[in-house]
Amino acid sequence: MKWTEEFVKNALKTTGDMDLGTLQPYGWLEFEPLFAKEYVKKLEILMKKAKDKKISIKELSRLWSTTAGLRCQLFFMLAILKADRIKKERRMNLVNFFFSMLDKRAVRDVHGTVSNITKTKKEVENLLKKIKPQKAEPETAKLLGKISNAAYNLIAGLYMDIYLDYAMENEGPYDVSKIYGPKHILVIKKYVGLKSDVWPEVKIPVNDLLMYCIYKDMKFSCDMASCHSIYEGDVINNLIAYRVVIEGKNLKNKEEVTKLLDPLMRVCVEQWKHLKSLPKEEQKKKGLFIKFYGMRKLFKKVGMDWQPNKEMLRSIKRPLKDNKFWNIPKENKSKFWKKIYNPEIDFYPGDTL
Amino acid sequence: MKFIAKGLGVSPGKVKGAVKLVKDYNDTSRFKENDILVTHLTDPTMVPMMNKAAGIICNIGGLTSHPSIVSRELGIPCIVSAKGTNKKPITEFLREGDVIKMDGETGEIYLLK
Numbered sequence: 001m002k003w004t005e006e007f008v009k010n011a012l013k014t015t016g017d018m019d020l021g022t023l024q025p026y027g028w029l030e031f032e033p034l035f036a037k038e039y040v041k042k043l044e045i046l047m048k049k050a051k052d053k054k055i056s057i058k059e060l061s062r063l064w065s066t067t068a069g070l071r072c073q074l075f076f077m078l079a080i081l082k083a084d085r086i087k088k089e090r091r092m093n094l095v096n097f098f099f100s101m102l103d104k105r106a107v108r109d110v111h112g113t114v115s116n117i118t119k120t121k122k123e124v125e126n127l128l129k130k131i132k133p134q135k136a137e138p139e140t141a142k143l144l145g146k147i148s149n150a151a152y153n154l155i156a157g158l159y160m161d162i163y164l165d166y167a168m169e170n171e172g173p174y175d176v177s178k179i180y181g182p183k184h185i186l187v188i189k190k191y192v193g194l195k196s197d198v199w200p201e202v203k204i205p206v207n208d209l210l211m212y213c214i215y216k217d218m219k220f221s222c223d224m225a226s227c228h229s230i231y232e233g234d235v236i237n238n239l240i241a242y243r244v245v246i247e248g249k250n251l252k253n254k255e256e257v258t259k260l261l262d263p264l265m266r267v268c269v270e271q272w273k274h275l276k277s278l279p280k281e282e283q284k285k286k287g288l289f290i291k292f293y294g295m296r297k298l299f300k301k302v303g304m305d306w307q308p309n310k311e312m313l314r315s316i317k318r319p320l321k322d323n324k325f326w327n328i329p330k331e332n333k334s335k336f337w338k339k340i341y342n343p344e345i346d347f348y349p350g351d352t353l
Numbered sequence: 354m355k356f357i358a359k360g361l362g363v364s365p366g367k368v369k370g371a372v373k374l375v376k377d378y379n380d381t382s383r384f385k386e387n388d389i390l391v392t393h394l395t396d397p398t399m400v401p402m403m404n405k406a407a408g409i410i411c412n413i414g415g416l417t418s419h420p421s422i423v424s425r426e427l428g429i430p431c432i433v434s435a436k437g438t439n440k441k442p443i444t445e446f447l448r449e450g451d452v453i454k455m456d457g458e459t460g461e462i463y464l465l466k
Binding site for chain 2: 024154189230234235261
């Protein structure tokens with residue numbers, strides 16, 4: 001099977017379980033076609049500059065904050081390219097560029113079918129030596145769950161539902177039975193880039209928060225969106241060790257971890273209220289900045305301004321796209337989306353099956 | 354114990370507790386530790402309540418919806434797309450203060466008192 005077919009199949013499996021109508025404040029299919037033309041142009045310049053400067057794909061792949069964010073952006077791009085009726089050759093150049101970054105970054109399960117693996121066994125061993133996980137009690141597991149809840153929801157407010165993979169991902173499961181004994185796994189919960197330049201008016205207590213969780217007798221799986229985690233087993237009683245790392249520094253004890261919770265909960269509530277209180281046009285503008293902010297390190301690396309240009313800001317003043325634009329049929333919806341998302345097929349919004 | 358409602362179980366666990374019907378963050382102050390959060394669909398302003406809840410039940414949602422993801426991280430049971438035996442959405446079916454038992458695996462809800 002070609003990577004494009006496998007990727008689309010997996011992406012549609014992921015979105016199949018989602019109610020896209022609940023995405024706040026809007027979904028990618030409504031929003032992203034508004035700036036498709038300029039976005040594609042900007043990415044083509046990025047690609048050319050990276051080639052001219054001989055920056056390797058591996059190096060570029062490391063400039064994404066999360067692997068889940070890269071996967072998600074590749075998925076969204078498939079729709080954008082069709083929304084603007086970009087010709088096949090240009091489409092394939094772009095998607096192959098993104099997929100090659102993903103291929104370099106993911107150690108296995110590139111498509112994120114059941115896991116999100118970005119570290120080798122050796123890297124995991126070295127990591128554990130560095131962070132030295134401490135013993136966990138059920139109360140610690142409950143506390144980590146609450147912090148995770150607050151951080152995840154804060155990111156929903158900062159990056160909106162559609163771009164939250166830029167700043168959060170669950171990584172794993174990594175088999176750590178060599179160190180901890182049989183049936184032990186490591187799951188890493190990453191919340192990064194919280195102090196976003198898109199929201200200079202918001203005071204965020206932490207920028208990068210990582211929670212390393214070692215579980216016994218647990219199974220962890222996810223789909224392309226790594227926050228769609230499924231645990232088989234008891235997340236409270238089966239957590240045997242953990243380490244919380246803030247801005248690259250290990251927190252020493254549970255008391256230090258506890259101090260994180262209230263400020264995170266407060267700002268997460270305030271940020272969501274702030275986002276929802278913005279006029280629709282301002283929400284669109286913020287969304288556009290978030291879209292490019294998530295890729296800022298790539299643009300900076302090749303010497304480009306990461307921020308959206310004036311044309312993009314003008315283009316998002318148009319109304320959000322609805323079902324009429326996509327011409328979604330009442331029947332055979334999955335066949336329709338399979339063709340829309342497949343970059344190898346010349347099938348566009350408005351076309352009939 | 355009487356079977357009264359069912360939905361999609363998306364985070365396992367069995368708990369008993371008092372129903373707290375939540376509309377928005379204005380309900381935060383009256384939400385007590387181990388109440389069962391019953392709402393249309395959770396949003397980030399409900400985080401302080403979710404962090405106190407024994408379980409979460411929503412009118413809508415699926416396996417990867419907001420309350421489902423959050424509950425699995427918290428290790429508490431969650432039922433989404435829940436309806437009473439009369440097919441009414443759960444927020445219109447349950448009453449404030451009802452003491453219920455919920456099963457986040459089967460999606461079943463029982464009235465205790």
